[in-house]
Amino acid sequence: MPARPAMAAGSDAGRAPGVLGVVCLLLCFGFISCGSQRVYGIVHEKVTFSIASNVPLNEILWKKQKDKVAEWENSELRAFSPFTNRISLDPVSGDLTIFNLTSSDEDKYEMESPNITGTKTFSLYVLEHLPSPRPTCAFTNGSIEVLCKISEHYNSHLELIEYSWDCPMEQCKHNSTKIYFKLEDDIPQTIQCTASNPLVNKTSSIILETCVPSRGHPRNRYILIAALAGVIIVIICIVLYVFGILKCNRKTDRNNSS
Incomplete structure (x- = not known):
C-alpha cells in the first residue's frame, strides 16, 4: 500500500516536466504572453505596438486597462475616445499605432483576438522631449x-x-x-x-x-606681457629720440650764436 503514493508522486513528477515543456513551446511560439513588453514614446509623436501575427485576424480588440481603444470586426474599425482620430490599426498584423501622444496615454495596453491564444500586453511610457544637458x-x-x-x-x-x-x-x-x-x-x-x-x-x-580663473590662458598672458613690454620700449625710444633732437638743436643754436 505505501508504494502507491510513491508511484503517484513519481508520476506527478514525471508529468510536471511535460507540462513545463508545453508551456515553454507556447511561449516560444508567442501563444502565451507572460509579462508586458516595454514601449517608449515621446509627447506629440507616435508609437506602435507591434504584434506581427502569423495567422489571419478576423477580430481584434485593443484595450487600455479595461477601457476599449480600438476594435476590428466585420472588416470595420471602430476607435474609442480619447483615441478617436488618433489611431491606426493594421488588420493583418494586428499592430496598433497611436498618434499625437499625450502623457495621459501612458498605461498598460493589451490585444485580444479569437484567432490567437492568450493576450499580448504592452506597458507604454510617454516621455517629454529631452533637453540638452x-x-x-x-x-x-x-x-x-x-x-x-x-x-x-x-x-x-x-x-x-x-x-x-x-x-x-x-x-x-x-x-x-x-x-x-x-x-x-x-x-x-x-x-x-x-x-x-x-x-x-x-x-x-x-x-x-x-x-580655473587663476590659471587662465598662459600663452595669451605671455603674449600680452611681451606686447606691453614692446610698447614700453618703443615709447622710451621715442622719448630718447625726441630728447636727442632737442639736444642737437640746442648745440646748433649755440654754435650759430657764437
Missing part, C-alpha cells in the same frame, strides 16, 4: 569638479535618464553625473557630457580651462 564646473581643493545635469524643471521619468562623458581621461569612462580632474593631470581642453533615455540622447561640451 548643461555642464557646469567649480574649482575646489586643487581639483576641478564637473557636473552634468539637465534642467531641474524636467521631471519626465528621471529614473530612465543616464549620463556619460567623452574625453581621453580615465574619469570619463564612468557613467555618473559628476567627475573630477586634478590640476597636475594632463587635463583635456574640452570634454563632452551626454544625457540619454531609451529614445534620445543629447550632448553638450565644456572647456575645462574656464573652470
Whole structure:
C-alpha cells in the first residue's frame, strides 16, 4: 500500500516536466504572453505596438486597462475616445499605432483576438522631449569638479535618464553625473557630457580651462606681457629720440650764436 503514493508522486513528477515543456513551446511560439513588453514614446509623436501575427485576424480588440481603444470586426474599425482620430490599426498584423501622444496615454495596453491564444500586453511610457544637458564646473581643493545635469524643471521619468562623458581621461569612462580632474593631470581642453533615455540622447561640451580663473590662458598672458613690454620700449625710444633732437638743436643754436 505505501508504494502507491510513491508511484503517484513519481508520476506527478514525471508529468510536471511535460507540462513545463508545453508551456515553454507556447511561449516560444508567442501563444502565451507572460509579462508586458516595454514601449517608449515621446509627447506629440507616435508609437506602435507591434504584434506581427502569423495567422489571419478576423477580430481584434485593443484595450487600455479595461477601457476599449480600438476594435476590428466585420472588416470595420471602430476607435474609442480619447483615441478617436488618433489611431491606426493594421488588420493583418494586428499592430496598433497611436498618434499625437499625450502623457495621459501612458498605461498598460493589451490585444485580444479569437484567432490567437492568450493576450499580448504592452506597458507604454510617454516621455517629454529631452533637453540638452548643461555642464557646469567649480574649482575646489586643487581639483576641478564637473557636473552634468539637465534642467531641474524636467521631471519626465528621471529614473530612465543616464549620463556619460567623452574625453581621453580615465574619469570619463564612468557613467555618473559628476567627475573630477586634478590640476597636475594632463587635463583635456574640452570634454563632452551626454544625457540619454531609451529614445534620445543629447550632448553638450565644456572647456575645462574656464573652470580655473587663476590659471587662465598662459600663452595669451605671455603674449600680452611681451606686447606691453614692446610698447614700453618703443615709447622710451621715442622719448630718447625726441630728447636727442632737442639736444642737437640746442648745440646748433649755440654754435650759430657764437
